[in-house]
Amino acid sequence: MPVLRSTTLITAPPRTVAGVLRDVDVLAAALGRYGHRLGAPARWLGPEDEVRIRLRPGVSLRVRVEAVSPAGVRVTWRGGAHAVTLAPVDGGTRMVGEVRWSGPVPHGQVRRLLSARAAAVTSAAEALVAARAVVATALVRDRSVLAAQRTRPPALAGLWELPGGRVEEGESDADAVVRECREELGTEVVVDGRLATDLRIDAGVLRVHTAHLADGGPEPRALEHSGLRWVTAAEVPGVDWVPADRAVVADLVDLLRP
Template identity: 40%
Template sequence: MSVFRSTALVDAPPRTVAAALLDGGQVVASAARAGVRLRLADSVGGGANGSGDANSTVLAPGDELSACRLRLRVVRADERQVALRLVGGPLRSLDVHAELVPTGADTLLVLSAEWVSPAGALGRLANITVVRRAMLRLLTELVAGARRRAEDLALGRVVVGAAIVRAGRLLAQQRGFPAVHAGRWELPGGRVEPGESERDAVVRECVEELGVRVRPGEPVGPDLPLREALLLRVYAAELVDDAEPSAREHRAVRWIDAGELSELDWLPADRVLLPALRELLGANSGRT
């Protein structure tokens, strides 16, 4: 087995470094700088691919990428690790994973690739002359690109979301507009206003969109890249009283349990959070 690693100290929290690693446009651009043509599957970002709108492509568990006859699938995407695994191609195995280690205000990013080349003399020769060289270039550029993107996002504006849980069920709301997003589902939320804290923005947005007051808790899952200097950060939240949320700015609202999470047609960024939301619902399943 061959193992390569590339590391960097990033001036951003782990959640934001994860957002940079999940930015499909950033990943494609970094691979190109290493001389690797990487393509995202058409399903990534709700239909955008490597030739589409790079700013709308957010990688989620289950998404696939391809390069050099290799096909990899995202198997984990959270604030601690982003991981991909080989699902097709000439290598016998390939695992790529980024570990995100908090170090005070910074994050130590450790990107590793572990692979097994085809057996025989030809496979060993290809590994020495081609694969190892390309892998080293690729890891170096991916780490450099993630560092730049994370530090830009850390200085950018924040959109907050609210994962409101009651009695083991999550509140989702359905978009009515614009036409491209109509009918799809998302968590409540909106932009943080100048001078406003992120948690205060969660409270305000829930009053405006749902007519209810909530108590924000801790962040849920990784941050998510939206546009050049804009990221989404979702907070767990609970209702402060018995008021029932209503769809003031959306087509509909709906309480769903963990089994229904995968049934909804989520907006691209929100679908990345499904594993974290499932975990959140499990932790709150016994509460009323």
């Protein structure tokens, strides 16, 4: 079974690189460079998603996503596997990829695809470092996470999201989480850490943080949403999330499990 390995240094943190690795638009652009096509169920890939890749001339692969995390990504298909591991280094991330496969795909074609993907991921990840940041808050209480129902824009009205918003100039991510929860929910929160990967969105880069209610703080209220609900791990997959938050469903489930 042929094996190809590659190492790329990227001037961006591992969470950002991992988010770009799961971005279908970036992968589709890399494949399209050689006339290949990609079919995927969502903009951002998550565990258990299946992707169809049609390679020229006439080779079709059904690829299954096995794992996605800030440490890397792993996908498999009949007769092959591709694992990418990410490690922090001074100034950025070391991305190490390994592909093992059997079947009709020539060695040279695999090498070209890996090179195109590495270039696309590097460009997108490094651009995100300077992008406008948006925060989302996984606010947890009693093994449940708070979901808020959007009222706008029309395309997202009625869908559910993790509360949050833009990070203002000179403001840290954590300060933005506290401010947004105060403005949207009328409550005070304490930020605990980060969740999942960064996500490349139209407004810039989305970063998901975990938080809990501050002691003595008021009960959250829907000041800018049409409703609020506390969602358990079992209920999370069935919520009609906005697309970006649907990308972190598996991470939310893991967060809420005992």
